[in-house]
Amino acid sequence: MSSILAVTDLVSGYEPGVPIVRGASMTVEKGEIVVILGPNGAGKSTFIKSIAGLVPKVSGSVTLGGSEISALPAHRLVHEGLAFVPQTENVFALMSVEDNLLLAAGILPKSERAGRLDAMYEMFADLARQKRLNAGRLSGGQRQMLAVARALMVNPRVIMLDEPSAGLSPKLVEQVFIDLSAVRKAGVTVVLVEQNARAALAIADRAYILAEGRNAHEGAAGELWNDPAIAALYLGGGKIKSQPEAAR
Amino acid sequence: MNLQFLVDGLLTGSIVGLGAIGVTLTYSILRFSNFAHGEFLAWGAYAALVAAGVLGWLAGGDVAAIAPFSFGWTLILASVIAMVFTGLLALTLDWLLFRHLRRRANAITAVMASFGAAMALRSLLEFIFTSSPAYFSRKLQIAQKLGLGIRATPDQMVLIAATAVLVTAIHLVVTRTQVGRSMRAVSENPDLARVAGIDVGRIVAITWMIGGGLACFAGIMVGLLVQIRPYMGLDLLLPLFAAAILGGIGSIPGALIGGLIVGLAEALAVQTVGAEWRSAVAFVLLIAMLLVRPSGLMGGKS
Numbered sequence: 001m002s003s004i005l006a007v008t009d010l011v012s013g014y015e016p017g018v019p020i021v022r023g024a025s026m027t028v029e030k031g032e033i034v035v036i037l038g039p040n041g042a043g044k045s046t047f048i049k050s051i052a053g054l055v056p057k058v059s060g061s062v063t064l065g066g067s068e069i070s071a072l073p074a075h076r077l078v079h080e081g082l083a084f085v086p087q088t089e090n091v092f093a094l095m096s097v098e099d100n101l102l103l104a105a106g107i108l109p110k111s112e113r114a115g116r117l118d119a120m121y122e123m124f125a126d127l128a129r130q131k132r133l134n135a136g137r138l139s140g141g142q143r144q145m146l147a148v149a150r151a152l153m154v155n156p157r158v159i160m161l162d163e164p165s166a167g168l169s170p171k172l173v174e175q176v177f178i179d180l181s182a183v184r185k186a187g188v189t190v191v192l193v194e195q196n197a198r199a200a201l202a203i204a205d206r207a208y209i210l211a212e213g214r215n216a217h218e219g220a221a222g223e224l225w226n227d228p229a230i231a232a233l234y235l236g237g238g239k240i241k242s243q244p245e246a247a248r
Numbered sequence: 249m250n251l252q253f254l255v256d257g258l259l260t261g262s263i264v265g266l267g268a269i270g271v272t273l274t275y276s277i278l279r280f281s282n283f284a285h286g287e288f289l290a291w292g293a294y295a296a297l298v299a300a301g302v303l304g305w306l307a308g309g310d311v312a313a314i315a316p317f318s319f320g321w322t323l324i325l326a327s328v329i330a331m332v333f334t335g336l337l338a339l340t341l342d343w344l345l346f347r348h349l350r351r352r353a354n355a356i357t358a359v360m361a362s363f364g365a366a367m368a369l370r371s372l373l374e375f376i377f378t379s380s381p382a383y384f385s386r387k388l389q390i391a392q393k394l395g396l397g398i399r400a401t402p403d404q405m406v407l408i409a410a411t412a413v414l415v416t417a418i419h420l421v422v423t424r425t426q427v428g429r430s431m432r433a434v435s436e437n438p439d440l441a442r443v444a445g446i447d448v449g450r451i452v453a454i455t456w457m458i459g460g461g462l463a464c465f466a467g468i469m470v471g472l473l474v475q476i477r478p479y480m481g482l483d484l485l486l487p488l489f490a491a492a493i494l495g496g497i498g499s500i501p502g503a504l505i506g507g508l509i510v511g512l513a514e515a516l517a518v519q520t521v522g523a524e525w526r527s528a529v530a531f532v533l534l535i536a537m538l539l540v541r542p543s544g545l546m547g548g549k550s
Contacts, residue, residue, distance in 0.1 A: 052445065054439055073447075074439075074442035074443055077443075078445035078544045085443075085445045086440060092437060092439075092440065093436065094436050095432060095433070095436070099429055102426070103426075103429045104445065106446065119386070150444065
């Protein structure tokens with residue numbers, strides 16, 4: 001396997017001189033689902049946002065498919081095949097579902113846009129039924145679906161998601177993770193930041209645990225799932241159930 | 249009741265509406281009130297005056313007017329040149345000033361800077377062209393009877409038609425094209441627009457070009473209907489903002505409707521209560537709107 005996304009010693013933060021990510025690294029292989037976990041304030045969101053070009057990087061390298069992309073602005077990264085779904089306000093609420101998707105399709109050649117739109121409607125049937133509705137009027141789960149569809153519209157190599165399950169009911173959380181497994185099956189590499197560690201580990205191949213902006217631990221999802229020390233520290237403790245094989 | 253106020257109101261309303269579109273776009277996409285926007289009207293009018301003069305000189309002197317209008321082909325071509333020039337002027341101002349403030353300072357700093365820029369731009373016009381008024385043409389136009397006691401000159405009628413065409417075109421661009429979709433996206437959520445692959449810098453540039461171009465056309469209208477003076481933009485600044493707020497910040501049809509309301513109300517006030525109350529009308533409408541419906545007639549966001 002070749003690593004599709006590699007982050008090395010990334011230092012980043014919103015204000016100059018106040019780094020939030022302080023030298024974190026991550027390697028993602030093609031076709032993997034990788035989850036980034038960690039306690040509140042560990043810098044997980046900042047880490048993924050700086051990879052997406054939304055938070056200024058101070059130092060470190062980010063490569064996508066072997067080419068250095070750390071100096072590229074956010075909108076160029078999409079052209080390179082790195083898509084990002086923010087945690088909140090991740091759809092254009094005042095625009096229709098279809099306009100949200102067509103907007104993202106702007107970087108595709110004109111001849112491919114309609115086909116991609118159909119593919120998304122096929123993958124997310126709920127969206128097809130509500131294409132004329134303003135995205136702000138969708139339910140929480142459908143919004144998340146639209147946010148993912150918007151990111152997938154351009155056929156990215158890697159999709160990164162910041163807490164896709166935040167604010168959703170348990171049933172919808174389950175649906176989001178089923179959708180993400182389907183995304184991976186469609187050949188897209190998935191990187192996600194999650195608070196909902198158990199649900200994320202259930203579909204992930206590997207996980208990185210960040211603490212205070214640095215790598216604290218990494219390993220195969222099953223390994224972390226079964227490590228009582230890690231579970232107590234980072235996964236919200238509690239009773240440790242076995243990882244359901246079926247979900248993986 | 250004399251219906252003549254409809255023509256005067258439509259004309260003032262078109263001028264104010266075209267200027268207000270720029271104000272509303274700048275506000276919704278760049279998130280600050282640009283008080284230098286009025287100066288784009290004045291600079292646009294003078295740019296057209298100079299361009300028409302140069303074109304006339306190149307054509308070998310006096311160019312005949314196209315009957316029944318007061319202007320010839322030189323002004324039509326000069327208008328296009330001046331609109332591009334004014335768009336570029338707006339872009340240059342952003343590049344030299346606002347771009348840096350957006351990065352480092354808060355919105356109020358940009359607003360204050362726009363006051364300063366307005367003064368500098370105005371003084372520069374006064375320095376170059378003096379404060380005495382200039383005219384595109386001194387040809388007198390006879391108003392034609394349109395019925396119902398309404399009279400309008402051919403210039404007035406063609407300008408109203410041109411405004412309708414311009415506004416429809418801009419409205420179609422914003423609602424139907426990828427550029428328009430991108431503008432709406434940047435206005436709603438710039439960060440999300442970036443991760444959706446939109447070059448925000450390019451959209452900002454397009455916004456300045458559209459705002460500057462329309463302001464220029466409004467300035468040319470003032471020049472054709474009244475006169476060209478360095479202070480013409482300052483005089484229109486309050487009505488521009490009143491119209492943008494009245495229509496709902498961010499809404500292009502709203503800005504035009506807001507402009508028409510301000511224009512018609514002003515014209516009606518002149519006819520009914522007296523010309524000295526004209527400037528107060530925009531104020532009253534603005535305050536009433538802010539009290540009753542702060543998001544404006546067509547505003548989605550408050």
